[in-house]
Amino acid sequence: MALEKLGAVFNQISYPLQYTPRKFVFHPDSNITYIIETDHNSYTDDVKNTHKRQMAEKMIASALGGTSEDMVLAKESAAAFLSENLPEAIFGAPKAGPGMWASLLRCFKPLDGSTCQIIRFPQNEAAHALTFVKFNNHPAEQFLVVALVKDLILNPRSCSGGCLKTYRIWNNGERLEFLHETPVDDFPAALCAFQGRLLVGVGNRLRIYDLGKKKLLKKCENKHIPTLINGIYSVGSRIIVTDVQESVHWVRYRPRSDSQLVIFADDTNPRWIVHLAVLDASTVAVSDKFGNVTILRLPPNVIDDIEDDPSGNRALWDRGFLGGASQKCDKATLIPGGSEGIVYSTISGSIGMLVPFASRDAYDFFQHLELHMRAEGLSLVGREHVHYRSQHYPVRNVIDGDLCEIFNSLEGSKQRSIAEEMDKTPSDIAKRLEDIRTRFAF
Template identity: 45%
Template sequence: MLCLSSRPWLGYIHQGHFLLTPLSYETLEFAASFSSDQCAEGVVAVAGDALRVFTIERLGETFNETAIPLRYTPRRFVLQPKRKLLVIIESDQGSYTAEEREAARKECFEAAGMGENGNGNMNQLENGGDDEDKEDPLSDEQYGYPKAESNKWASCIRVLDPRTAATTCLLELQDNEAAFGVCTVNFHDKEYGTLLAVGTAKGLQFWPKRSLVAGFIHIYRFLEDGRSLELVHKTQVEGVPLALCQFQGRLLAGIGSVLRLYDLGKKRLLRKCENKLFPNTIVSIQTYRDRIYVGDIQESFHFCKYRRDENQLYIFADDVVPRWLTASFHIDFDTMAGADKFGNVYFVRLPQDVSDEIEEDPTGGKIKWEQGRLNGAPNKVEEIVQFHVGDVVTSLQKASLIPSGGECVLYGTVMGSLGALLPFTSRDDVDFFSHLEMHMRQEHPPLCGRDHMAYRSAYFPAKDVIDGDLCEQFPTLPLDLQRKIADELDRTPGEILKKLEEVRNKII
């Protein structure tokens, strides 16, 4: 069943369930079924002034994906604010640059007597792919990329238009530099407008001892309406700038265990103030008003405050649990969401009385002179949510996937899965799904016999999270078991299925 609205929707039965899914297609004005020898089950539709015939494939899939091949492993990306272009930093350890690979291939072809027949096209390399019409006898994608020494890095900065999947600018980093941090920044000096800050490291080694030749912060400006980049200047620093963030018309940089505030100069960045009291390595920085939320690679979150009159950065709260942070996101003024490398997602919140006390301190003397506890900050954040995902989370983001849907926290994992954490808005929903989860644990144990609660509490006790994956298995139960659980909940199986669908439709 095809429904036409501001966007086309498809209703169909998949694995015994009726699904209503939006089509990844442009708005259609009229549609009808179509069948021919070439197209057994198709649709003929009018879109604008065009008549289109198409088939619908991959029923049951929720997301439509488009894969764009890149030159190296993507590390981070930011959105160019004006044109909504993606600025991606890519880097690979133990890898040759694209030019070196191309030169090595030429030598191989010449040695084999192939001449220029196998010569790759550098323009194709810049767009991240190979020409489909030309058969490449030594494709890197087919045979693997050649390996270099472990202390050799290859890296580039790419400006990508997500609408056309075209690369508008690609800058290859030279001298064994690799990019690790990126952000857009608007300095007080409005001469250049929005600038791009990229943190790089030269000659970085992890074994036998972590070392590097130097770290740099590159400042680029956008040209051609954001489609290309021009280097303004680069500033040498003593560590790897893993985290960069704009803050009150200046640039905050996490360089090793130092949090430093920079302003824009004519030939380099100018230091304004710094804090060296962080325990290990700063991997993330988020800001809101005059608060700074710093993520340490091994010690979870630190809440900081910048006092402009004193030009000082103070740490006023931190976490009691040492977390190996892999992803972080700022939720609200007192709350941070994070994920650690053992597969846990958690939320921490600053107690309300502590938050009020910090904000109502006009002189800042309490922050300045208050003694810390156990070599830490004077105040501690509270854990309000804890859940074991079972996979290393690499990204956290707050978003709404449908126009009328509520905001949820999306997470992506290293194995490629996507998940969502949706906040409940009513106590009735919390009670209903808590009891449904409890009955599902008892009546539908895992195949291998492991206790569900023990799994979701693998490292820390699960707290205030209901496992939607477990609740979604309710339709797969035998009918008599569905009725038994529904009777315990004073509902019918149909009402439970409708409730599950309502929550699902709030996300996608």
């Protein structure tokens, strides 16, 4: 996606789906999209039709004992009720109640908006993760694995187990063939392909599975993740695991010794992680539910092959506050030939970018500009800037670009006053703001 200027109108086409899309992956060759759709408080189509038939039978049963005219009228009413299909987009869907889930898997062609195949899951089986895998024992075939949780209650969180459904991919991604189902005893919230095998987060346990004839075969397991694994990422031989409320853990797989998954580093602070973006083998960017973005980096002397020490090695590089709960973050380049940055989106609809400074001089300049802008007290609701940005964790090594951009909207006298204190002119400051903006975004 290239942005020539801020506020440009994009050409977009919306395709309606039956349930809320949760996650998707692209076929590497055909670009067919596999989407898992899941809704809470919902019935599946089969359950809706069953309830509809039951209601029609009750209508006929209520006329028993009456006149023949009453029976004929009841049958006509029941037939009309069964044949009537009110569009749920207009009239709404029936509410199933807490703990009721409806879910499906859709094979979708994004270029023309057509659906190749829909696989519907039974009532109360909710799909939460999916991934492509090429297993070592079947290198010529591609498989799609979908993780489902059964009878999930959100608060307090509980479930009756889950399963991993494995599908073989045919016709260049247009058709899925069900292979087998593997039951698990807890919430399977994360999947990741790893060295020809499958990494699965089952509750607070990290497991490696291989492909078997009747189900996936568990090879090893780590039980030391604190709460619930909600994300798994692999970089070479390193595995990065995010916990729903205990931040990030670095794991090393030892295949040659005793097939162990060993945690060799973790974060010192609890963070309710929403998404993680891998920057390199030792550095990640994470966003949490409270609107913070954090860059975590392993120290340079960290050793992967350490003993299984629960304390591990840990390091925090910097952190900042986004002003809204972040939903996604990823490393990207927004303009052709531009520099890379971390693009994030928030639950309130904002899209922002975290960019690295090229020199110490640039960092010092924007740090001084931020200090002067803080002193202006520009908050409409009277918030003190540092306290607000540090309400969850102290803000560190991050400059608030939004605050610096307000310099251009200040009165001329205030601009000149700030520029004089920085030994600059207002045009110099405006030029520096424009330069860093055009180098990364627009």
